[in-house]
Amino acid sequence: MAWGFFRTRRNAPDPHLTLWWQDANASLLRPTRAALDELRPRLVPPDNIDERERQEEALEALMRLCDAQETGTLPVLDTQHRVIGSDVCHFMAPVSAPDHGDASGKLFLTSQRVIFAGGASIAWPWHRVRRAIRHDRDVVFEGGDALMLRLRCNTYGDAAMAAMLSERLSRR
Numbered sequence: 001m002a003w004g005f006f007r008t009r010r011n012a013p014d015p016h017l018t019l020w021w022q023d024a025n026a027s028l029l030r031p032t033r034a035a036l037d038e039l040r041p042r043l044v045p046p047d048n049i050d051e052r053e054r055q056e057e058a059l060e061a062l063m064r065l066c067d068a069q070e071t072g073t074l075p076v077l078d079t080q081h082r083v084i085g086s087d088v089c090h091f092m093a094p095v096s097a098p099d100h101g102d103a104s105g106k107l108f109l110t111s112q113r114v115i116f117a118g119g120a121s122i123a124w125p126w127h128r129v130r131r132a133i134r135h136d137r138d139v140v141f142e143g144g145d146a147l148m149l150r151l152r153c154n155t156y157g158d159a160a161m162a163a164m165l166s167e168r169l170s171r172r
Contacts, residue, residue: 031065132166
């Protein structure tokens, strides 16, 4: 019993850090420049290198989302990848698929579908995607009949953009 108490007290999360991430994640769902201004001064000190880098990466993601909202249009990327076909490509990022043997590949969001091009390609038309959820650097695409595809992006920015664009594309 004493060990459990000691362990809990010793590993108790920093409440300021927990609150920062709660606020950051809420801001990534509803990005605003004001949220950037509010979160930036609350970064952990530079001596906490790993956490500081994670937080700065989250702020960069928030900035990308704000920029994308302000343009109001879907980006159009020029790609010659064979899986795209005649679709218009709106997003492309390197990803891994942790639920598929950690296969690496690329995520494409096109006018017609979400595509994971790895060892084998997985493609879902937008009408099959019920929602796209970002969790840290993962994007989870949920489909009908309990179908799910989880892809891990290299950055929070890629994951946040993929989730936001997927929501926009699946509603069209």
